[in-house]
Amino acid sequence: MxxxxxxxxxxxxxxxxxxxxxxxxxxxxxxxxxxxxxxxxxxxxxxxxxxxxxxxxxxxxxxxxxxxxxxxxxxxxxxxxxxxxxxxxxxxxxxxxxxxxxxxxxxxxxxxxxxxxxxxxxxxxxxxxxxxxxxxxxxxxxxxxxxxxxxxxxxxxxxxxxxxxxxxxxxxxxxxxxxxxxxxxxxxxxxxxxxxxxxxxxxxxxxxxxxxxxxxxxxxxxxxxxxxxxxxxxxxxxxxxxxxxxxxxxxxxxxxxxxxxxxxxxxxxxxxxxxxxxMRMPVQPNKAIVGSNAFAHSSGIHQDGFLKNRENYEIIRPEDVGVPSASIVLTARSGRHALNFHLDRLGHRLEKPELDIAYKSFLVLADNKLNINDDDLLSLVVPRMVK
The missing domain is CATH 3.20.20.70 (Aldolase class I)
Structure with missing residues (x-):
């Protein structure tokens, strides 16, 4: 053949x-x-x-x-x-x-x-x-x-x-x-x-x-x-x-x-x-390639490396398999770089002293809440901006 x-x-x-x-x-x-x-x-x-x-x-x-x-x-x-x-x-x-x-x-x-x-x-x-x-x-x-x-x-x-x-x-x-x-x-x-x-x-x-x-x-x-x-x-x-x-x-x-x-x-x-x-068969979140966490980064060390250069922690581009983009998931393990990334996405660019204050508040929030959403992030910065 x-x-x-x-x-x-x-x-x-x-x-x-x-x-x-x-x-x-x-x-x-x-x-x-x-x-x-x-x-x-x-x-x-x-x-x-x-x-x-x-x-x-x-x-x-x-x-x-x-x-x-x-x-x-x-x-x-x-x-x-x-x-x-x-x-x-x-x-x-x-x-x-x-x-x-x-x-x-x-x-x-x-x-x-x-x-x-x-x-x-x-x-x-x-x-x-x-x-x-x-x-x-x-x-x-x-x-x-x-x-x-x-x-x-x-x-x-x-x-x-x-x-x-x-x-x-x-x-x-x-x-x-x-x-x-x-x-x-x-x-x-x-x-x-x-x-x-x-x-x-x-x-x-x-x-x-x-x-x-x-x-x-x-x-x-x-x-x-x-x-x-x-x-x-x-x-x-x-x-x-x-x-x-x-x-x-x-x-x-x-x-x-x-x-x-x-x-x-x-x-x-x-x-x-x-x-x-x-087929009514959920895909496990950590399933390679197609799981919901396959392109999600939550560790602060990983997030920092990914944001500096995605190839530090990404051997497959999510778009190559039809996933719109990688996600930076905010948890109590996340670092300042990840928080700053999301705040910037929401239109808030903080100087280092402001970011340090917001990050301390963020860690208290993340220790007590499983899923951090955009409203939670805005609550960290909007009150101070109103003052």
Missing amino acids: LHNPNRVYVFDTTLRDGEQVPGCQLTTPEKIEIARELEALGVDIIEAGFPVSSPGDFQSVVEISKAVKEPTVCALTRAHKGDIDAAAEALQYAKHPRIHTGIGASDMHIKHKFNSTREEILARGVDAVKYAKKFVEDVEFYAEDAGRADIEFLARMIEAVIAAGATVVNIPDTNGYCLPDTYGSKIRFLKENVKNIDQAIISVHCHNDLGLATANSVAGLQNGARQFEGTINGIGERAGNTSIEEVVMILKTHQQLNLHTNIRTQSIYELSRIISTQ
Whole structure:
């Protein structure tokens, strides 16, 4: 498969894996709205659903296939002919259809989930890819629980499914188990030891059970993967999936990696808000990139350094992800520089003696009030100006 070696494809599964969170079920019109926003964001693949799972999911894949033109529309299946038939039918209107099929790769899953053997599982995976290939050219294969799979067997499986026609091979850390160096090494092993690996794109799909989904995804990309799978805001099963906005901004910030996506990063914040609202899942304030505190400075030392040169404490410009500006939040930990900044914003330029007096009053106020607003600030200076 010919592709730019530095190009990273972004596979969004917000509407499939992300929607598996209890209480986050979306209607078909809501899914279509989000799918159009994802298209505008520049994602390459939208996993629209699991068609065989319910009539609603089937219909959502149908309607999303009609609604978007640029991204590949992907439907998930198990390694069952009935699943693949449903996916093929749901994708009939997609301009760029992909069937995403697969089976467990770890001995844990082979024994305790499928009650089977390695050889039987290998044959079922190959058969699923061959069957899916009858309907679409673009077939992605997932080796579930690859993070805990025997590496030699995993390599055999990946080689066999590529030979059967898989165009993308997904190496999921399904349980969020791997450490970044272990996961990166696993991707590197496949890259170097699967003889037909050049005929497919390696994809990484990581979960956040140990808080390592983003780190593992980046490690996979550093070691040869060229597609990563995730969700906006990192929503998903259990502790969530890889956060798309985090990986995208890591690649943008660390230019030395020489990896790039086609994401229009200025749209990230607005889409984060839309998905948070539609799925009724608040974004934690300290969430990287899109949290309400991500560009808020409250420590006096940080505020002083930021006001002297924003790059002292800002490695990402807020406007690059669609946040209007960084904020200087006034608390009892804030210093004179921050107070002076806000008073100046309100039209009050104080000389040092006046500022010292105002700052003492400010600290008393900040110790007793959680949120300092403009009226509070004006109360520090307006009475003295009236005199």
